[in-house]
Amino acid sequence: MSLKTVILGVGAYLPARVLTNTELSQRVDTSDAWIIERTGIRERRIAGETERTSDLAIAAARQALERAGRDGKDIDLIIVATTTPDLTFPATAARVQAALRAQGAAFDLQAVCSGFIFALTTADNFLARGQAKRALVIGAETFSRILDWDDRGTCVLFGDGAGAVVVEAQSEAEANGRGVLSTFIRTDGRMHDLLYTDGGPSQTGTVGKVRMVGNAVFRQAVEHISGAMLEACARADTPIDAVDWFVPHQANQRILDGVARKLGISTEKVISTVALHGNTSAASVPLALEAAISDGRIKQGDLVLMEALGGGLTWGAALARL
Ligand code: ACO
Numbered sequence: 018m019s020l021k022t023v024i025l026g027v028g029a030y031l032p033a034r035v036l037t038n039t040e041l042s043q044r045v046d047t048s049d050a051w052i053i054e055r056t057g058i059r060e061r062r063i064a065g066e067t068e069r070t071s072d073l074a075i076a077a078a079r080q081a082l083e084r085a086g087r088d089g090k091d092i093d094l095i096i097v098a099t100t101t102p103d104l105t106f107p108a109t110a111a112r113v114q115a116a117l118r119a120q121g122a123a124f125d126l127q128a129v130c131s132g133f134i135f136a137l138t139t140a141d142n143f144l145a146r147g148q149a150k151r152a153l154v155i156g157a158e159t160f161s162r163i164l165d166w167d168d169r170g171t172c173v174l175f176g177d178g179a180g181a182v183v184v185e186a187q188s189e190a191e192a193n194g195r196g197v198l199s200t201f202i203r204t205d206g207r208m209h210d211l212l213y214t215d216g217g218p219s220q221t222g223t224v225g226k227v228r229m230v231g232n233a234v235f236r237q238a239v240e241h242i243s244g245a246m247l248e249a250c251a252r253a254d255t256p257i258d259a260v261d262w263f264v265p266h267q268a269n270q271r272i273l274d275g276v277a278r279k280l281g282i283s284t285e286k287v288i289s290t291v292a293l294h295g296n297t298s299a300a301s302v303p304l305a306l307e308a309a310i311s312d313g314r315i316k317q318g319d320l321v322l323m324e325a326l327g328g329g330l331t332w333g334a335a336l337a338r339l
Contacts, residue, residue, distance in 0.1 A: 027306050028182075070157045306323070
């Protein structure tokens, strides 16, 4: 029997502290106008001093569970996509599991900004094989902790937050057309030095700070994101015109616009939260999904194409009927 991965509920959490471009311009040589023109970002959220990635993840997960009408004990798989875990080990997902009193397996997944797409793809495979019944797929980041606040080329781009989805394996009859229709993920490790941290447990014994060749990443982004979106559609035998909503990773408004232009997509169908969230890495896709469901744009039954590109380089896309 073929099983479908149906999205039952979506949740989000943003820390209270808002950091504006103007505040940043008091710290590094930048301006509100430059940041808006080059990125579309106006502000971002920053986690409180005692707030950990797991706290953000748990808050988003609780909201997703509530909206799904489920409880932590109904969950038998948790995947937390993060680049900023609480600790080197154990996995942030272990803390999330304990807080929610969930069962089964829980682990972290590291694909930087593509993390949520990789995690959803992984969960989809677990559910399709009957290895889990109900999963929490979470993207959660405290990226502010690994930024070099003196590097204007990176510190203006990122923010903190978490998004979560509850997915359930259902028979085709039960799913009735809903569920993940296709996924596509790729890594090209030859470009590992375009976006990285200059430290880590094995190499330096430190956490390190984000380093990026921004314009090179930008050039790769439009090409690979467009390709991933087309591939996900092809795998589901669905024309891109049939997609109701595009939910991209929120790196830069110019990347969102460039992809839309390349694929001939109306920008009205592209969900953008980059102005208010900045780039929240693995959290950005579920945060954008949640925002567009909450404001009534995305409804049950809509066809949604999610996509991302990040360090690795990694990239991917997932097509789902909500
Ligand atoms: N304020 C003012 N000037 C700045 C700032 C800043 N915050 N940052 C860089 N500059 C300067 C540079 O120093 C450079 O000055 P110079 O010409 O005197 O040397 C000038 O602006 C142009 O720099 P570029 O890097 O070529 O500027 P670009 O137009 O490419 O914009 C940006 C930079 C916004 C980082 C862009 O390349 C970008 O968004 N790249 C994508 C990277 C990204 O989003 N990474 C996130 C993870 S991957 C992903 O999520 C897709």
